[in-house]
Structure formats: structure tokens, C-alpha cells
Amino acid sequence: MGGEDASTTLEGRPGTRSPPSSRSAGSLRRFDYSRIIKNVAIGFGAAVASLGVFVSLGLVGVYDLPYALSTLNALKLGAANTLTLIGIVIPVGFSAGFTFGWGRTSHRWLTRSISTVYVEFFRSMPPLVLIAFAFLISTAVLLGIPGLADRIGDPNSFAISVSVLALAFHSGAYQAEIVRAGIQSVPTGQREAAEAIGLTKARTLVYVVLPQMFRISLPALSNEFASVIKDTSLLSAVGILDLAYMAQNLSSRLIISRGNIDNIFLVYVEIALIYFVMTFVVSRVLQEVERAFRVPGLEAAQL
Amino acid sequence: MIDREKPMVEVRKVHKSFGDLEVLRGIDMQVKKGEVLVIVGPSGSGKSTLLRCINLLIQPDSGDIFLEGVKVNDPDIRPEWVRQQIGMVFQSFNLFTHLTAIKNVMLGLTKVKRLDGLEAEKIARYELERVGLADKADAYPAQLSGGQQQRVAIARALALNPKVMLFDEPTSALDPEFIHEVLDVMTKLANEGMTMVVVSHEMGFAKSVADELIFMDNGVIVEVGVPEEVFASPKTDRMRAFIGKILG
Numbered sequence: 001m002g003g004e005d006a007s008t009t010l011e012g013r014p015g016t017r018s019p020p021s022s023r024s025a026g027s028l029r030r031f032d033y034s035r036i037i038k039n040v041a042i043g044f045g046a047a048v049a050s051l052g053v054f055v056s057l058g059l060v061g062v063y064d065l066p067y068a069l070s071t072l073n074a075l076k077l078g079a080a081n082t083l084t085l086i087g088i089v090i091p092v093g094f095s096a097g098f099t100f101g102w103g104r105t106s107h108r109w110l111t112r113s114i115s116t117v118y119v120e121f122f123r124s125m126p127p128l129v130l131i132a133f134a135f136l137i138s139t140a141v142l143l144g145i146p147g148l149a150d151r152i153g154d155p156n157s158f159a160i161s162v163s164v165l166a167l168a169f170h171s172g173a174y175q176a177e178i179v180r181a182g183i184q185s186v187p188t189g190q191r192e193a194a195e196a197i198g199l200t201k202a203r204t205l206v207y208v209v210l211p212q213m214f215r216i217s218l219p220a221l222s223n224e225f226a227s228v229i230k231d232t233s234l235l236s237a238v239g240i241l242d243l244a245y246m247a248q249n250l251s252s253r254l255i256i257s258r259g260n261i262d263n264i265f266l267v268y269v270e271i272a273l274i275y276f277v278m279t280f281v282v283s284r285v286l287q288e289v290e291r292a293f294r295v296p297g298l299e300a301a302q303l
Numbered sequence: 304m305i306d307r308e309k310p311m312v313e314v315r316k317v318h319k320s321f322g323d324l325e326v327l328r329g330i331d332m333q334v335k336k337g338e339v340l341v342i343v344g345p346s347g348s349g350k351s352t353l354l355r356c357i358n359l360l361i362q363p364d365s366g367d368i369f370l371e372g373v374k375v376n377d378p379d380i381r382p383e384w385v386r387q388q389i390g391m392v393f394q395s396f397n398l399f400t401h402l403t404a405i406k407n408v409m410l411g412l413t414k415v416k417r418l419d420g421l422e423a424e425k426i427a428r429y430e431l432e433r434v435g436l437a438d439k440a441d442a443y444p445a446q447l448s449g450g451q452q453q454r455v456a457i458a459r460a461l462a463l464n465p466k467v468m469l470f471d472e473p474t475s476a477l478d479p480e481f482i483h484e485v486l487d488v489m490t491k492l493a494n495e496g497m498t499m500v501v502v503s504h505e506m507g508f509a510k511s512v513a514d515e516l517i518f519m520d521n522g523v524i525v526e527v528g529v530p531e532e533v534f535a536s537p538k539t540d541r542m543r544a545f546i547g548k549i550l551g
Contacts, residue, residue, distance in 0.1 A: 192360060193397035193456075197411035197463060198387030207414055211401050295401050297445025 036288045043281035050273055067263050071250055071270065078246035079274050085164060085232040085242060086278070090225055092168035097175025104180040115176065122173035127166075128234050134166035135159045135238045156239075163238045171228040175221060182217035183209060215293055222286040229279050243271045310369070311336045311498045312357055312467055317366030319352055326352045327363070328522035334467070334515075339499045341509040341530060344519035345545060350502040353519070354469045357500065358389040371466065387415050390460030394472040396452040398444040404455045405431060405440040408462045416463065430458040434488050450481025454488055461492075468492065470501040504549050506534060518542045 058065030096118075103115030122130065138159040142149045149155045186209045194204040233244035251264045310333040319327040326349045334340045342350050355361040357368060359375065359382040368376045375385045398407050405427045412423035431437050434454040444452055453473055460468060470489065474482045486508050493499055493512045503509070509516055509530040516530040518541075526533060526542045537543040 187395075187397070189393060189395050189397040190399055193391075193393060193459075194399070194410075195360060195383075196358060196386055196389075196391040196393075197459065198383045198415040199411070200383055203414055207410060208399055212399075215401060295443055295445065297443045298400060 035291075036285055039284035039288050040281055043277060043284050046280060047273075047277040050276075054269075054273065063266050064260060064263055067260070068266055068270065071246075071267060074246045074250060075243065075270060075274065077241060078243035078271070081240060082232055082242040082274075082278070085235060085240065086229055088164055089168045089171060089228055089232060092165065093171035093224075093228060094175055094221075096169055096172030098179050099176075100172065101176035101179025102183065104176060105183045118169075119173045119176050122170050123177075125170065127170045127231055128237060130166045130170050131163045131234055131237060134163045138162040160235075160238055160240060163235060164240075167228070167231060167235060171224060171231070174224050174227075178217050178220040178224065179213065181220075182213035185216050186212045215290075215295065218286065218290045218293075222283060222290070225286065226279050226283055229282060230275055233275075243274055247271045309336050309371070310334065311338070311371060312500065313367075313369040313372075314353070314357065315367045315369070317353070317356055317363045317368070319349075319356060319361060319363050326522055327356065330366070330522075330524060332517060332524065332527075334498055334500055336498055337496045338514045339493045339501065339512050340515050340517065341513040342500065342502045342517045342519060343504055343509070343545070343549075344525075345548075348519040349522045350519055351471050354391070354471050354500065354502060357467075357469060358386050358391055360386075360391075383415070387411065387463050388466050390457075390463065390465035390468040392453070392456050392460055392468065392470045392473050394475050396444070396449070396456045396476070398452055398455055398459070400444050403441050403443055404436060404447065404458075407444070407455055408459045411459065411463050426462055427458070430462045431455070433461065434458045435484070448481055449477045450484045453477065453481075453485045457485075457488055457492075467498045467500065470499065470503065472502050472504075474503065474505060506549065510534065518545065520545070 055065070057063065058068055100115040100118045103111045104119065106112050106115070125133075139155060142152060142155045142158060152158050190208055190212075191204055194208045195201070199207065232242060236242050236245035236248065239245070247267050247270075250267045253259070254261060254263055254267075313333040314330055317327050317330045318325070328349075330349075330353055332340070342353070344350050352361060356363045356376075359368070363376055366376075367374050370385060370388065373380075375382075398404075399410065402410065405424065408427035408430055409420075409423045412418045412426055413420060416423075418426070428437065428440060431440055434457050436451060436454055436458065439447060439451060439455070442451075444455070447455065457468075457473075473489070474485050477485065482505070486505060489499070489501070489508065490512050501508075501513070513530045516528060516533050517524050518526040518533065518537075518539075520541050526537065526539055528538075533542065534546060537546060
């Protein structure tokens with residue numbers, strides 16, 4: 001036995017009724033890419049404006065402009081590496097968060113337990129400690145097992161990769177709780193209604209629970225993304241040449257070469273500006289995604 | 304022509320417990336094709352559980368459920384297949400809040416019956432028109448009144464062309480001014496020959512529309528009869544006490 005086919009469904013139906021209006025109900029996509037572009041432009045606008053202010057301050061002699069310019073190459077490399085870290089940590093963290101957050105709502109005892117252990121472990125460690133553990137343990141394992149280090153190739157880059165994953169899983173633990181709360185806030189009545197019209201549990205999840213979960217979770221997820229962008233700076237501790245590492249490096253060089261110590265402050269202002277722009281662009285884009293998927297009638301009242 | 308002899312739904316010796324609490328204690332009932340059955344009873348008497356056993360949202364512990372003579376609480380039968388032939392309307396409407404009215408109605412058509420979008424939309428518009436909401440197709444649930452939401456929920460169930468409709472206290476969550484518009488739709492459905500099982504304390508609806516009335520208490524069926532007669536001259540003390548309470 002299976003479902004009825006379409007022809008029996010249409011029995012007694014208005015097969016020859018007036019055609020549906022040209023504006024198909026299926027095309028109500030409210031995603032407006034021009035607004036996203038606008039928001040990215042605002043982000044870069046803010047960057048250019050602050051850069052303008054920054055450079056003019058240098059021109060009037062508030063700080064050492066030639067020194068600032070001499071750091072640009074190092075900061076460019078740092079920014080590129082930080083962007084790579086963000087590009088790894090956010091997707092990996094989100095995948096882990098989604099998987100384990102969903103696992104936390106499972107009716108299966110084992111799935112729930114594994115997910116809970118994951119969340120509690122990674123959430124209860126300072127990220128810097130996690131990164132150190134990941135680096136030390138992976139190095140120890142690599143050197144402890146004879147022949148393994150040769151097979152992997154570069155033991156240092158292996159340990160660094162594990163450290164990056166450790167940070168991603170740390171963020172994933174926070175995201176798991178966001179996802180769990182989102183799933184659980186979809187009323188059970190709606191799941192019951194979905195099953196009552198014959199949707200399987202999997203389809204109920206895909207078409208009823210997840211779309212609402214994402215809408216509910218997005219503000220909190222944006223928050224976590226904004227947070228983890230800056231947490232990537234902790235990875236400088238294992239020698240990744242990101243922005244924070246470059247800042248420390250430039251500072252030490254100033255000290256060693258007996259340069260102007262005031263310029264240490266300048267270096268940190270520079271990386272702060274770069275982190276700000278990265279975070280600002282991501283927040284604005286997510287804010288736009290949130291707006292695009294807002295459900296009319298469910299907006300929060302303005303206080 | 305309605306064949307009034309053939310049971311559309313038959314429930315035999317159904318038991319259901321939640322933990323130590325036995326909610327259904329041997330229920331036997333049947334609804335013939337085109338018949339409207341109203342179930343009344345105090346809260347906690349097992350009415351909602353009985354409805355959910357009929358479309359297998361809840362699996363009975365023992366006993367059998369038949370749909371047109373086919374035993375459906377059988378491991379070989381997919382519950383999804385049973386449910387798409389039985390429409391259900393809930394007390395709290397349970398519309399999908401992220402979808403417009405018409406998308407709510409279309410979801411079962413596109414994702415269960417796998418019709419293409421255009422065909423599904425045509426049916427959904429027709430069903431919304433049937434419940435008097437053609438002009439609200441693109442409204443979201445939060446933009447509709449309770450009565451309108453419940454009528455969309457009825458359209459959503461009707462769209463799958465069900466053989467039976469189950470109503471679980473469809474007017475209990477409504478403001479008084481919206482109750483009649485939902486009852487009107489239900490009356491129209493009954494007059495069109497839809498087989499219906501309705502849990503409701505709307506006495507007026509029961510008297511004018513129902514063919515049969517069941518009074519449940521404590522997980523058993525206490526009294527069965529023609530609504531007019533049961534209300535006018537209840538045979539049991541429990542039914543008499545209950546009628547006294549709902550009449551205030």
C-alpha cells in the first residue's frame with residue numbers, strides 16, 4: 001500500500017478552475033541581495049572612514065605614520081591568516097554545533113548522552129587551555145607512536161590543525177546549546193500537526209522544525225560568530241601567524257631594536273581596527289539574513 | 304449515495320496507558336461512512352487520546368483500529384499512509400507559523416502527496432475558498448484571528464482529501480465571537496457527507512449535526528445514543544452530572 005496517486009487526489013476537485021494568479025505563492029522569496037551588498041558596503045565604508053581618520057591623525061603627527069606604514073605587509077599576512085582561520089572555525093563549529101545540538105534533543109539515550117558530554121566538556125574549558133591541550137596532546141601522540149610522525153609529514157602543522165579544530169569545537173559547544181534551544185522552542189503541537197498530515201519524522205524536521213529553529217537561533221548564532229572571530233586570536237599561542245601573532249611579533253621587535261615603545265600601542269590600534277571591520281561585516285550580513293527571513297506578524301514589539 | 308452500513312472507522316477493545324495511568328480502558332466504537340460522531344466527557348476522560356489512537360499519533364497498547372475494514376495499527380502499515388487519509392484539527396490550531404496560509408495547506412500536497420507546486424496551489428486555493436478564506440491565502444498565521452487560523456487548519460486537513468476528519472475540541476481555544484464561523488464550516492462539511500469524529504462540548508452543534516453521541520469518563524464509554532435523547536434523558540448519573548456542569 002502506498003499513497004494515492006495524483007489523479008485520485010484530484011477527484012471531485014476543480015480541475016478546470018481559473019488558473020492560479022501569476023504571482024505564485026511559491027515565489028515569495030524575500031531575500032534581497034541588494035540589501036546584503038549594501039550592508040557589506042556599509043562595512044567597508046566604515047573601514048575606509050576609520051582608515052581615513054586614522055591616516056589623517058598620522059598626517060597631523062599624532063603618531064608615527066611611517067612606522068605604521070612599515071607594518072602593513074606583516075598585518076596583511078596576519079589578516080589573510082585570520083580570515084582563513086575564520087573560514088575554518090565558523091563552518092566546522094557550526095556543523096558540530098548543529099549536529100550535537102540536534103543530538104541533545106534526540107529521544108535516544110546514547111545520542112543525547114554523547115551530545116551532552118561534548119557540550120559540557122568543550123564549554124567548560126577555557127579556549128586557550130583547550131588549544132594548548134590539543135597542541136600538546138597531538139604532538140605527544142605523534143611523537144609517541146613510532147613512525148607516525150614520518151607518515152604524517154609535518155608534525156607541527158598537524159598539531160596546529162588540531163588546535164584550530166579544538167577552537168572550532170569550543171565554539172560548536174556554545175552553538176549546540178543555541179541550536180537545541182531553537183529546536184525545542186518549536187511547539188510540539190506543530191510537529192503533531194505535521195505528522196497528522198502524513199509527513200514522516202524526517203520531513204517534519206526539514207520542513208517544519210528547522211526553518212523555525214533557524215529563525216529563532218539566528219540572533220544568538222550571530223553573537224557566537226562575532227565572538228569566535230576574535231577568539232581566533234588565541235591561536236597565535238600555537239604559532240599561527242594571525243593578526244594577534246603579528247602584533248606580538250612587531251611589539252617584540254620594537255623592544256629588541258630599542259625603537260619607540262609608544263608604537264606598540266599603535267600596532268594594537270591597527271589590529272583592533274582590522275578585527276572590528278571583519279566582525280562588523282559579518283554581523284551586518286547576518287542581520288540582513290535575519291531580516292530577510294522575518295515572519296510577518298511575529299516581529300517583536302518595539303519598546 | 305452514502306452507504307450508511309459500512310463502518311469507516313472501527314475501534315475494538317483499545318487500551319492505552321501512560322506509565323501507571325490507564326487512559327483508555329477498553330474502547331469499542333465505530334463510525335459509519337458519512338456519519339458524524341460527537342464525543343463528550345470531562346477533561347482527562349481519554350477523548351483526545353482516543354482521537355490520537357485513531358490516526359496513530361498514539362499507538363494503542365492493545366486492541367485494533369480499522370479504517371474501512373483494514374486493520375491499521377499493524378507493523379506492516381506505515382502510520383504516515385494512515386494519517387494522510389485521516390484529517391485532524393487541533394484545539395490550538397497548530398498552524399506552521401513560518402508559512403503563509405496557502406503554504407500551510409500546500410505542505411501536505413507537495414511533501415506527502417508529492418504534487419507539483421501549481422497543482423498543489425490550485426487545490427489549496429480551492430480549499431481556502433471552501434472555508435471562506437480565499438482572500439487570506441498570503442497571510443501568515445500570526446496575522447489571522449483564532450477563528451481564521453482554525454479554518455486554515457481545517458483547509459489544511461481537507462486538502463489531502465481525507466476519508467475521515469477528526470476534530471479535537473476545535474472551538475475550545477477560540478474567543479466566543481469566532482466559535483460560530485468554525486462550527487459553520489464543520490456543519491457544511493457534515494452536510495456534504497464528510498465522516499467526522501468530533502470531541503466538543505458544543506451542545507448546539509451536537510444536537511443539530513451529530514448522528515451519534517458518546518459520553519466518555521475515566522477511559523471508558525459510559526453512554527451512547529442520539530444526541531437529543533442523551534441530553535434530554537441521560538441514563539447514567541455520571542452523564543447527568545456532566546450535562547449539569549456544561550450547562551452551568
